[in-house]
Amino acid sequence: VKRLDTDRFYDLEVRKADGEHTILTSSGDPRIWDFSSASVGRLPDGRRLVLSMARDVTELRKLTVELEHLATHDALTGLPNRRLFEAETERAAAFAKRGTVSTILFTDVDQFKTCNDVLGHAVGDQVLHEIAQGMKDVVRETDTVARIGGDEFGVVLWGQTGEAVAEISQRLSDAVTAVGLKYGSNIGLSIGAAVL
Numbered sequence: 001v002k003r004l005d006t007d008r009f010y011d012l013e014v015r016k017a018d019g020e021h022t023i024l025t026s027s028g029d030p031r032i033w034d035f036s037s038a039s040v041g042r043l044p045d046g047r048r049l050v051l052s053m054a055r056d057v058t059e060l061r062k063l064t065v066e067l068e069h070l071a072t073h074d075a076l077t078g079l080p081n082r083r084l085f086e087a088e089t090e091r092a093a094a095f096a097k098r099g100t101v102s103t104i105l106f107t108d109v110d111q112f113k114t115c116n117d118v119l120g121h122a123v124g125d126q127v128l129h130e131i132a133q134g135m136k137d138v139v140r141e142t143d144t145v146a147r148i149g150g151d152e153f154g155v156v157l158w159g160q161t162g163e164a165v166a167e168i169s170q171r172l173s174d175a176v177t178a179v180g181l182k183y184g185s186n187i188g189l190s191i192g193a194a195v196l
Contacts, residue, residue: 020057032058074147076125077132085146085154092156096196102158103165106192107135109151109176115185127183134175138168165193 018035025031037052072084080088092102109131116124128151135145135153144156155172157165173189180187 020061030058031056032061074132077129077147079132079136079153080144080146082146082148082154085144085148085156088144088146088156089154092158092196100159102156102196103160104194104196105155105157105165105169105172106148106194107153107155107172108190109153110188110190111180111185112151112187115180115183115187119183119185123183127179127185127187130179130182131176134179135172138171138175162195165195169193 016037018037020032020034022030022032033054034057035052035054037050040049040051042048072081073079074081089104092100092104096102109128112124112127115127119127128147132145132147132153135155139145139155139157142158144154146154146156148154157168160168169191173191176187176189
């Protein structure tokens with residue numbers, strides 16, 4: 001149960017939002033409640049009547065988080081989408097002005113259309129999902145792998161030397177080839193790089 005300082009409610013002249021509070025249920029599950037109070041008049045002896053309300057907004061907050069995620073992430077792969085990739089490249093460009101080196105990779109899965117045509121779109125989606133995971137596993141958590149459309153991916157690598165970028169590019173290509181071999185498809189990865 002949420003305990004509030006009730007004395008302050010008797011001074012209310014207008015509606016007051018007390019905000020959201022997380023409360024644990026008896027089973028230990030957290031629920032988010034939005035509290036507000038409003039004056040609804042006075043009793044004959046002059047005491048103010050106050051109506052306080054609590055609304056369970058847990059599901060609404062979960063939905064909000066999900067929608068925010070969908071706005072910046074690809075639904076199929078779970079990777080950041082084009083919008084988030086563009087924001088990350090803009091951030092890299094801004095940091096480059098201050099001397100921080102980053103490398104932007106643009107990649108395209110070779111022969112993916114053939115893979116999709118031969119294996120079907122459902123398997124093609126699974127292949128893309130596994131390619132995304134394989135590419136993500138190659139880079140550090142501070143780097144970004146994004147699906148920017150169809151079978152195209154973008155990667156932002158922070159503070160890597162030219163040799164490291166070449167090695168990472170090879171590992172990205174190997175990861176894609178490995179997924180293709182698993183499904184009996186001869187796919188590869190074309191990569192273009194730009195250093196900021």
